[in-house]
Amino acid sequence: MGKVEDLLTRAPDIMRKSLAGLDYAEFELGGIASDYKKLMDAVPFTLQEALQIQREREVSDTTLYELNNVIRPVRRHAEKGKGARILLKDEAVNASGSLKDRRASVSVYHAQKEGYEGVIAATSGNYGAAVASQSAQRGLKCMIVQEAYDSRGIGQPEILEKSRKCEACGVGVAINVGPGLFYWDLMLLDETGFFNASLYTPYATKSIETLGFEIGT
Numbered sequence: 001m002g003k004v005e006d007l008l009t010r011a012p013d014i015m016r017k018s019l020a021g022l023d024y025a026e027f028e029l030g031g032i033a034s035d036y037k038k039l040m041d042a043v044p045f046t047l048q049e050a051l052q053i054q055r056e057r058e059v060s061d062t063t064l065y066e067l068n069n070v071i072r073p074v075r076r077h078a079e080k081g082k083g084a085r086i087l088l089k090d091e092a093v094n095a096s097g098s099l100k101d102r103r104a105s106v107s108v109y110h111a112q113k114e115g116y117e118g119v120i121a122a123t124s125g126n127y128g129a130a131v132a133s134q135s136a137q138r139g140l141k142c143m144i145v146q147e148a149y150d151s152r153g154i155g156q157p158e159i160l161e162k163s164r165k166c167e168a169c170g171v172g173v174a175i176n177v178g179p180g181l182f183y184w185d186l187m188l189l190d191e192t193g194f195f196n197a198s199l200y201t202p203y204a205t206k207s208i209e210t211l212g213f214e215i216g217t
Helices: 003-009 011-018 036-041 047-055 068-077 100-113 126-138 157-168 180-192 202-207 209-216
Strands: 028-030 064-066 087-089 118-123 141-147 172-176
Touching: 003 011, 003 180, 011 180, 036 202, 047 100, 047 202, 047 209, 087 209, 100 118, 100 126, 100 202, 118 126, 118 180, 126 141, 126 157, 141 157, 141 180, 157 172, 202 209
Parallel strands: 118 141, 141 172
Antiparallel strands: 064 087
């Protein structure tokens, strides 16, 4: 068995170790479907606790603006009794400049709480900067695996800019192309024993719900 095949065979065990024992197989419904509610219930913090974690690290409670200069012409041309009320929530004021800070803040917090030495995340841009920012604030080691080049080997400026943002937080960035991104992510998780701070872990997914809560309240 080759190195790649061996790594992929051990992927479920690597993922469990990097997610504080959480096993995705327990939530599968067959095929590609999962029990979302059961998965969210397995996350050991409430929505209010997620908000508190975020607020400790300059995340959440972003301003909601009513766009009156846009609303007026919309209502002027809409049918009588219609016309949207248009609001803008300014997520750029979060610690690293995007809504991805909401996901990263709770994942990095959980990694620290569980005693991990560091975190790893695969990304194409904003999320890596968010994980780097949160890791720097909590004093954890961090590695970002980033997809920055296209199939011709040409770097995408907007993504390379996010690499520099990670580096400014003192974080190492491994830059890859396409499918290799996930192989490197898995390999580094295996070699380091770091926490998997992926964008789509349940820890990150549940914490994005704070955005909807703020809009709704």
